[in-house]
Amino acid sequence: MKYDHAQALNKATELFWQKGYQGTKMRDLQEHLDMRPGSIYAGFGSKEALFLQVLDCYVEQSLIKIDEYNRLATHPLEALKDFVSGFIFVEGKLENCKVCLLVKTVSESETSQPKLHAHALLGLQKIEQKFTDLFNQAQQLKLLSQTANTEQLGKWLQMQIMGLVIYSKNCTQQQDITLMIEHIFSTLRQPS
Amino acid sequence: MKYDHAQALNKATELFWQKGYQGTKMRDLQEHLDMRPGSIYAGFGSKEALFLQVLDCYVEQSLIKIDEYNRLATHPLEALKDFVSGFIFVEGKLENCKVCLLVKTVSESETSQPKLHAHALLGLQKIEQKFTDLFNQAQQLKLLSQTANTEQLGKWLQMQIMGLVIYSKNCTQQQDITLMIEHIFSTLRQPS
DNA sequence: ATTTAGCTTGAACAAACGTTCAAGTCCAGT
DNA sequence: ACTGGACTTGAACGTTTGTTCAAGCTAAAT
Numbered sequence: 001m002k003y004d005h006a007q008a009l010n011k012a013t014e015l016f017w018q019k020g021y022q023g024t025k026m027r028d029l030q031e032h033l034d035m036r037p038g039s040i041y042a043g044f045g046s047k048e049a050l051f052l053q054v055l056d057c058y059v060e061q062s063l064i065k066i067d068e069y070n071r072l073a074t075h076p077l078e079a080l081k082d083f084v085s086g087f088i089f090v091e092g093k094l095e096n097c098k099v100c101l102l103v104k105t106v107s108e109s110e111t112s113q114p115k116l117h118a119h120a121l122l123g124l125q126k127i128e129q130k131f132t133d134l135f136n137q138a139q140q141l142k143l144l145s146q147t148a149n150t151e152q153l154g155k156w157l158q159m160q161i162m163g164l165v166i167y168s169k170n171c172t173q174q175q176d177i178t179l180m181i182e183h184i185f186s187t188l189r190q191p192s
Numbered sequence: 193m194k195y196d197h198a199q200a201l202n203k204a205t206e207l208f209w210q211k212g213y214q215g216t217k218m219r220d221l222q223e224h225l226d227m228r229p230g231s232i233y234a235g236f237g238s239k240e241a242l243f244l245q246v247l248d249c250y251v252e253q254s255l256i257k258i259d260e261y262n263r264l265a266t267h268p269l270e271a272l273k274d275f276v277s278g279f280i281f282v283e284g285k286l287e288n289c290k291v292c293l294l295v296k297t298v299s300e301s302e303t304s305q306p307k308l309h310a311h312a313l314l315g316l317q318k319i320e321q322k323f324t325d326l327f328n329q330a331q332q333l334k335l336l337s338q339t340a341n342t343e344q345l346g347k348w349l350q351m352q353i354m355g356l357v358i359y360s361k362n363c364t365q366q367q368d369i370t371l372m373i374e375h376i377f378s379t380l381r382q383p384s
Numbered sequence: 385a386t387t388t389a390g391c392t393t394g395a396a397c398a399a400a401c402g403t404t405c406a407a408g409t410c411c412a413g414t
Numbered sequence: 415a416c417t418g419g420a421c422t423t424g425a426a427c428g429t430t431t432g433t434t435c436a437a438g439c440t441a442a443a444t
Contacts, residue, residue: 002391002440022214023304026432036393037433043391047432099299106361107291107299112215121362128362155359155368156375163355167347169298170313170320176347183348187379194410194421218402228423229403235421239402 005043008033012044013054013061017101020108021051021116052119058101059123066130076134077143081185084161088168088177097168100161102127128158144188153188160184197235200225204236205246205253209293212300213243213308244311250293251315258322268326269335273377276353280360280369289360292353294319320350336380345380352376 015032016024026047029040044050066083073079090096105120132154138144144153164184168177207224208216218239221232236242258275265271282288297312324346330336336345360369 018303020300020302020304023300025430027430038394038435039392041433099302103358104299104302106358107296108212108215110212110291110296110361111210112212117361124362152368152371155363156372158362159355159359159372160352161355162358163351163353166295166298166354166358167351169302169309170316170350171347176344179344180348180351217400219400230405230424231422233403 003033003035003039003043008035008043009053009057012050013057013101016051016054017058017098017104020104021113022108048113048116051116055102055105055116055119055123059126062127063130066127066134070134070137075141075143076137077185077188080131080134080157081181084157084164084181084184087161088164088181089174094168094171094174094177097165099165099169103162103165124158128154131157157184157188195225195227195231195235200227200235201245201249204242205249205293208243208246209250209290209296212296213305214300240305240307243308247294247297247308247311247315251318254319255322258319258326262326262329267333267335268329269377269380272323272326272349273373276349276356276373276376279353280356280373281366286360286363286366286369289357291357291361295354295357316350320346323349349376349380 011033012029015028018024019028026037026040029047029050030036033040035043040050044053065086066079069082069086070076070079073082087100088094088097090098102120102123105116106124109116109120132150135144135148135150135153135157139146139148139150144150164177164180167180171177203225204221207220210216211220218229218232221239221242222228225232227235232242236245257278258271261274261278262268262271265274279292280286280289282290294312294315297308298316301308301312324342327336327340327342327345327349331338331340331342336342356369356372359372363369
């Protein structure tokens, strides 16, 4: 039975996102992808090579999602806020939140797999750049002070999202997170 | 050769902090602790049981460190700021920063080891409570608005630290992080 | 229909992993 | 000095893991 490469990659992304790199075993993948070992290796190379492709896939999906939010929103800041909220409240529920795959990878592969670590950092930088782009748009729309440093804002938002998704694992009150998101975005208009 | 239990636990903490739970193999521990398998199992029970003790050890060390900062600082907010800075800039260097062991554990054991996950969350809650305690002190010292919600501030600071340590892995400019820390603490005095 | 190249299957491999347990060592009590 | 209990050692165990490769399958070309 011939498999669909893109579909397999998406399914692998789901699984690695759920279990992390080390926690995902080849036998898990075989089951989740409904593929046998030789096929996985023929199609993707190795566990590590597959994971690098998964990271790329994840980043691309994230950038596409941000663009979608930007298309639907009234303005870029609202898009960013919707993106963050959608990331935390999956299907409206706090308990569905999953730690960002890139963050998970950075943390997990800090010392053990330099290649994965570096690749995840690159992914994070791309997403941060997308944030900065949207802040630039917002600035042109006079939604932000003309003197605000949009790069700094991009970094700040990235850092906040990182904190939010981890913190969400230790939080049962949706209200707490909602307040934090409100606070983050309400203070963005004031340059530091 | 008789080993020192507390010293072994501290060394195990170092190693698990560096490599994470799954990344740390028993053979790593044997080497790092200079102990043989049977001794480790006799003294600590199992890899998992040892790790739970390590989490406790890490939390205790963190609480003690916050108390030390509080003793040396002019006031509680300075103590918290020094704690954060000391956590990020280890020996004054950004590149020495390590992801908090509790955060690492929460991320890594999200789906695979519920017991470790829950234990790490408990540890995070204890540290957050310490933050809230210091915010209470600061409020009594009139350093914070009397109407500020110190619990919310404790949660906020915890979330920010989580974001900061992860973000630091993707940041080579010490100035970026310093600015963020300044911003976090300068906006604490204004109730949300 | 036959052939062939490309792909898929899955048993099996070597290495890695957490753990056990018999033998040896140490030390305190008599 | 001797004894016995507690502890340490480390070989070995059974299981898990990433990967390979021979056999089989499929589909397109002749």
